[in-house]
Amino acid sequence: MATATASQRTDDRSAAGRAPATVPRRALGRFARRLPARLLTALLLVVVIYPLVWLFLGSLKSQADYLNGSAFSLPAHWMWGNYKAAWVTGDLGIYIRNSVTAVLPALALVIVLGSAAGFALQLMRWRLSRPTMLLFLAGIMVPTQMILLPLFTIYYQAGLTGTLWPLIITYTATGLPLTVFMLATYFRAVPHEVIEAAAIDGAGIFRIFFSVAFPMVRNAILTVALVQFFFMWNDLLIALTFTNSNSLRTVQVGLLNFTGEFGSIQYGPLFAAICITVFGTLILFLALNQKVMKGLAGGAVKG
């Protein structure tokens, strides 16, 4: 309804200008009027996209081509083999497997535990629900550095240092505050009557949560999961602290140490590795961009 009236108004406003639009002078005038906006848009797109194009071209150059050619030139030979070198010799395959192994279980845990907690805190009012919420909120502010040292000691003494468990546990815990908070605000939109009706029909608390409330916020949960995925996948600090061998490195830690694997810097494979990580996230983003944008922006406003 609102959009209908808005577009109608634009129509009214531009009706006078649209009818004689066939007259070339008018069209030219409108083109000139829009020119600054178009130029600015083009400039912005160049600034955002050119570095990535350059990165992609670099990933296809041979070492000699990169070192001797111009920075703006196309590759002399299109070296697709750089991608294989990055994946195999550069161990990127291992790093990606590690990242997936650490991030997916943590993500699943964060969503299940976080939505249960968000549900309970928002829809089942009890005496301590507000203080508990504030407790979770405080976690958003605490820098990760403040918990690294005790965790390192615990993991070391529990003998977990040679595994990916420290990452899974730490990602789950650090992801919870924002997840609980964001989901609690989404659960606020679930009408109380629905929950009460289910309770009257004899559904238990778990039943209400899993069969009534959870499906109602499914979209919101996907949004929050995406946000958390990007946080965990792009994390460097936690992964750097708790991975002590090459076979445990995640993508980010692996990229940081990428040069070491070849003995000297091999620019083609390095660029190829960066490209794989960049375009991987890019594809995910393009597929689901509305959700990602809404989620990330929403998390910021509420946080």
Place this chain on the structure above:
Amino acid sequence: MLVGPALLIYTAVMLVPVFWSAGYSLTSGNAITGYHFTGLANIRHLASDPNVRTALWFTLRYAVVLTIGQVLLGYLLALFYVFALRRASAVIRTLIFFPVVLPTVAVALMFGRLFAIAPVEGPVNSFLNLIGYHSVDWFSSPSHAFWIIITMDIWRSMGFYAVLLYAGLIDIPETMMEAARIDGATGFRLVRHIVIPLSFPVLLSAIIFSINGTLKVFDSILALTNGGPGNATTPLTLYMFNTSFSYGEYGYGAAIALLLTVMCLIVTVTLYRWSRADQQQAA
């Protein structure tokens, strides 16, 4: 209870370690050699350590400059979306947004190469040569390195702040704008007297979010300059990490972490209070 498991993990892995870490700041040693109680020695050391002063100064400068930069640029972009591109802006919004989801390490490595001078000149220096300037060794001077970090982070985040603030701008009722236009407000005056006051709450949350994030900066700087040249671009977070894990001084590392946390706490509470007071005044 449905809260139980979440609360348990959160308490065990986040809340308890916070206090535990505060306890470490009164000791020296590390996880392998064990800890010795040294009282307030670490805290005293904090006050006299020139590296802490450098790191603190860098962190604050970075947080203030980047917050101003990214929120201002994001706001200008949002205004551009709303007033110049109007409904056509969806694709542009998406394209300019996406750097924020890219892995920080990958972006930092890319920027390192973009501004490189050796072994081969990157596009930026090549471009300078093309228009008749000499190449600049960007990462050898503290102030150049600082501005490259800022440039990279603005490149990464401007689209994000633009979308955040855009959401605030389109919430302004069209009738309000229409009324102002009828009263003769156009261009700059419209923005100054109508748009800014009405989008102030979302502007404020963008600033709070930005400061909170910039105080904790770690990934991008580690991967781009690793704190160099010297320790000129080392924030507190990185200094804490190096102290703890490169030099094995957990006690002192914990003290630096404590300083960082207290700083975040003070800044967050101050901003929060300030925004609350402001909103009440407005209401």
